[in-house]
Amino acid sequence: MRAVTLALISLLLLSLLPASAEEEKVIGKIDIEYAKYIENKLTSIGSYKEPKFLGFRVAGTPEDLETANFIAEEMRKMGLVNVSLEPVPLDAWEFKGARLELSNGKVIIASSFGGVPGTGSEGISGEIVYVGDGTRGNYEGLNVSGKLVLAYWNPDISWFNMIAHEAMIHGAKGVILFNPPNGSYAQHPNALHSFDGLYSSDFIPMIVISKEDAQEIIEMLKSGPVEAKMVNLATLKRGTGWNTIGYIPGRRADEYILIAAHHDAWFYGAMDDTGAVAALLTLAKAIKESGYVPERTLVFMTHTAEEYGIVDAYHDWLIGAWWRITQAHPEWRKKAIAYINLEGMAIKGVPLGVDASPELSTFISEILDESKELLPYGRGELEDVYCWTEAWPYAAAGVPSINLDTFSPWFRQNLYHTQFDSPEIIDWDYLGKIVSLTAKILIRLDKSELLPYDFSARAAHLRENLNETRMKQLGAEPEELMKGVEELEKAFSEFKNLSKNASSDVIVKVNSKLREAAYIMLSELTALDPWDNTIYPHQQVESDALFLSSALDALKGGDVNEALSMIESVSINWYDSFYSYEVFKRELLHKSPNYERITWGGLGHLAPPIDLWKEYNSLREKSMANITNYDAEIRSIENHLKETKALYQERLRDIAKALSSASSLIREANSILKSTTTQKTEVREETVTPQEAISLIPAVLISILVIVILLVIYLRRRK
Numbered sequence: 206m207r208a209v210t211l212a213l214i215s216l217l218l219l220s221l222l223p224a225s226a227e228e229e230k231v232i233g234k235i236d237i238e239y240a241k242y243i244e245n246k247l248t249s250i251g252s253y254k255e256p257k258f259l260g261f262r263v264a265g266t267p268e269d270l271e272t273a274n275f276i277a278e279e280m281r282k283m284g285l286v287n288v289s290l291e292p293v294p295l296d297a298w299e300f301k302g303a304r305l306e307l308s309n310g311k312v313i314i315a316s317s318f319g320g321v322p323g324t325g326s327e328g329i330s331g332e333i334v335y336v337g338d339g340t341r342g343n344y345e346g347l348n349v350s351g352k353l354v355l356a357y358w359n360p361d362i363s364w365f366n367m368i369a370h371e372a373m374i375h376g377a378k379g380v381i382l383f384n385p386p387n388g389s390y391a392q393h394p395n396a397l398h399s400f401d402g403l404y405s406s407d408f409i410p411m412i413v414i415s416k417e418d419a420q421e422i423i424e425m426l427k428s429g430p431v432e433a434k435m436v437n438l439a440t441l442k443r444g445t446g447w448n449t450i451g452y453i454p455g456r457r458a459d460e461y462i463l464i465a466a467h468h469d470a471w472f473y474g475a476m477d478d479t480g481a482v483a484a485l486l487t488l489a490k491a492i493k494e495s496g497y498v499p500e501r502t503l504v505f506m507t508h509t510a511e512e513y514g515i516v517d518a519y520h521d522w523l524i525g526a527w528w529r530i531t532q533a534h535p536e537w538r539k540k541a542i543a544y545i546n547l548e549g550m551a552i553k554g555v556p557l558g559v560d561a562s563p564e565l566s567t568f569i570s571e572i573l574d575e576s577k578e579l580l581p582y583g584r585g586e587l588e589d590v591y592c593w594t595e596a597w598p599y600a601a602a603g604v605p606s607i608n609l610d611t612f613s614p615w616f617r618q619n620l621y622h623t624q625f626d627s628p629e630i631i632d633w634d635y636l637g638k639i640v641s642l643t644a645k646i647l648i649r650l651d652k653s654e655l656l657p658y659d660f661s662a663r664a665a666h667l668r669e670n671l672n673e674t675r676m677k678q679l680g681a682e683p684e685e686l687m688k689g690v691e692e693l694e695k696a697f698s699e700f701k702n703l704s705k706n707a708s709s710d711v712i713v714k715v716n717s718k719l720r721e722a723a724y725i726m727l728s729e730l731t732a733l734d735p736w737d738n739t740i741y742p743h744q745q746v747e748s749d750a751l752f753l754s755s756a757l758d759a760l761k762g763g764d765v766n767e768a769l770s771m772i773e774s775v776s777i778n779w780y781d782s783f784y785s786y787e788v789f790k791r792e793l794l795h796k797s798p799n800y801e802r803i804t805w806g807g808l809g810h811l812a813p814p815i816d817l818w819k820e821y822n823s824l825r826e827k828s829m830a831n832i833t834n835y836d837a838e839i840r841s842i843e844n845h846l847k848e849t850k851a852l853y854q855e856r857l858r859d860i861a862k863a864l865s866s867a868s869s870l871i872r873e874a875n876s877i878l879k880s881t882t883t884q885k886t887e888v889r890e891e892t893v894t895p896q897e898a899i900s901l902i903p904a905v906l907i908s909i910l911v912i913v914i915l916l917v918i919y920l921r922r923r924k
C-alpha cells in the first residue's frame with residue numbers, strides 16, 4: 206500500500222512541475238492573429254490573375270521577390286539581425302495562366318507545371334486525340350502528328366514529363382493532361398493541378414485541366430473530331446530566386462540551430478507552405494518578445510524553389526535549400542547542430558507527421574511523448590527524413606534534421622497543389638499548438654549542453670538495413686561491417702556513462718567530436734533510390750544485383766516471363782515496357798550520378814542507372830515469336846551483374862570506413878571525458894550567482910513539499 210501511495214504522490218508532484226520557464230515565456234507570446242496576417246498577405250501574392258486570381262509564387266519571378274521582401278521586412282520589424290535576401294541561380298518560370306479554347310466556343314481554364322514552355326498568347330491549335338495514359342502502346346494505329354494529345358496521368362507508371370516526351374516523339378505539338386477520376390491527385394471537384402515538371406527545355410508545351418472538363422472532351426470525341434487551341438502563358442529564362450534569412454545571435458556565435466519553411470507556392474499554397482511560413486515568423490516574433498537569449502545562434506530562414514527551380518533535370522525541386530547548404534553556407538554542414546523544417550501546416554484532424562535523422566530520433570521522441578497536450582490528433586510514426594521536404598538536403602549534407610508537417614492521404618489526393626489549398630482550410634488552434642511544440646524543440650536543442658545525438662539509434666537503424674544473408678549471397682563478407690556497427694554501439698555506450706559527469710570546461714571539445722561524427726554518418730550514409738526513397742548507399746546496388754541474378758537464373762532456366770519480371774525491378778527498367786527508348790534514355794541521363802544538372806541528387810550516393818531496355822524488349826519479342834535463344838541477353842546481364850557486384854563491395858567498404866571514423870571520434874570524446882575525470886583531485890568550490898539562486902527556488906520548494914507530504918503519511922501511519 207505504501208508503494209502505491211508513494212507512486213501516486215510522485216505522479217502528483219510530476220504533474221505539478223512547471224515546464225521550462227523559458228519555454229513558457231516564449232509559448233505565452235505566440236500570437237495567432239499575427240500568423241493569420243502573414244497567411245492572408247502571402248496568399249494574396251500571385252502571377253495568375255486572369256480570368257480569376259489563382260495565386261502562383263514561383264521561384265525567380267517578381268512574385269518570388271515580392272514575397273521574400275515582405276518576409277525580410279517582417280524579420281526586421283521583430284528585431285532579427287543581419288536580415289537579408291540571398292540569391293539562388295535557377296531557371297525562372299513565370300506563369301500567368303493557361304486555357305483551352307474548344308471549337309464549340311467553350312473556354313476551359315487550365316494550369317501547367319513548373320518548367321513547361323509556354324505557347325505565347327497566340328497559342329497552338331490542332332485536333333485533339335485521346336491517348337489514354339500516354340504510354341507508347343496507346344499510339345499504335347494513331348496519327349498524332351501536328352495534333353494535341355489528351356492523356357491522363359497515372360503516377361504509378363511515371364512522372365508526366367515522360368508522357369510529354371513520348372507524345373513529342375510521335376509528332377504531337379502539345380499535351381493536355383488531366384488526373385483521372387479516383388486518381389492520385391486533384392480529386393476535388395473541378396480541381397486544377399500543378400507540380401514541378403521534371404521537364405526538358407526542348408519538350409512540347411503541356412497544360413492540365415480538371416477531370417470534369419477532360420471527361421466532357423472525351424464524350425465529345427465519341428461524336429467526331431474536336432479542334433482546340435491550347436494557350437500556356439508561361440515564360441522560361443535563366444534568373445534568380447531569393448532565400449530569406451535573419452538571426453537571433455547566441456552566446457556561442459559559431460554554433461547554429463537552423464529553422465526554415467519554403468515561401469514559393471503553387472496556386473495560393475495556404476497550407477503548403479504559407480501556413481508553415483506563418484508558423485516560422487510567429488515563433489521568431491514570440492522568441493524576440495519573450496526576451497529569450499539563446500545559447501546558440503538561431504537562424505530563421507525561408508527558401509525559394511522548393512516546388513521547382515530548374516529544367517533539364519530530374520532533381521528539379523528543393524533547389525533553394527540545396528543551394529543554401531552547399532553553396533551559400535557550406536560552413537553549416539559542420540557548425541549547425543540541427544535543422545528544423547516546417548512543412549504543410551495545419552489541417553484539422555491530421556496527426557502530426559514527424560521525420561528525423563536517426564541521431565535525433567531519441568531527442569524528438571522524448572519531447573513528443575511529454576507534449577501530448579500539443580498533439581490533439583496524435584502523431585504519425587517517426588520516420589527518416591524524406592526528399593519531398595527540405596530536411597533531406599540538409600541531412601544529406603551532414604546536418605541532423607527534423608521535419609514537422611500535417612499532410613494526410615486525403616489532402617494529397619484532393620487538395621494538394623490545387624486551387625483549393627486556400628486559407629479557409631487552416632486550423633489556427635492546431636497551428637498554434639505546433640508553434641508551441643516547435644518552441645520546445647528549439648529551446649531544448651539550444652539548452653542542450655551536450656549535443657543530444659543518439660548514435661545507438663543510428664546503429665540500430667543500420668542493423669535494420671544491413672542484411673547479412675544478402676551480403677553473403679552476393680559474395681560479400683559482412684563480418685567487418687557488422688563489427689563496425691558493434692564498435693559504434695560500444696563507443697557510444699561508454700560515452701553515455703562518461704558524459705553523466707561531464708564538466709563544463711570540456712563540453713565544447715566533446716561536442717566538436719560528436720558533431721563531426723554526426724556529419725560523417727549523415728553525409729556518408731544518406732542515399733536515394735530512383736523512386737525518391739531515403740536508403741543507405743548499398744541498398745539500391747544490392748537490390749539491382751539480386752534482381753539481375755534472379756533474371757539470369759530465370760533465363761538460364763528458360764523462364765522468359767520470370768526474367769522480364771525481374772528486369773523490371775532493376776534500376777529504372779520499370780519504364781522499359783511503357784516508353785520508347787529515346788524517352789528511357791533521357792530519364793537514364795537525368796538520374797545518372799555524374800549528370801551536370803544532378804543538383805541535390807548528387808548528395809544521395811545514387812547508384813548508376815542500368816540500361817536493360819534493349820534486352821528487355823528483345824526478350825519480349827522473342828517470347829512472342831517463340832524464340833528460346835537468349836545467349837546475347839544472358840551475356841549482357843552477366844556483365845551488368847559483375848559490375849554491380851563490384852560496386853556493391855565498394856559501397857559496403859565505404860560504410861565500414863564511415864563507421865570506423867565516427868567510432869574513432871566518439872572514442873576521442875570519451876578520452877577527453879576520462880582525462881578530465883582523472884585530473885580532478887579535489888572538489889572545487891563554485892560560486893552561485895543571484896540569478897542561479899533564484900532559478901533554484903522552485904526545485905527547493907518542491908523538495909520541501911515532498912518531505913512534508915512524506916512526513917504527514919508517516920505520522921498518520923504511526924497514529
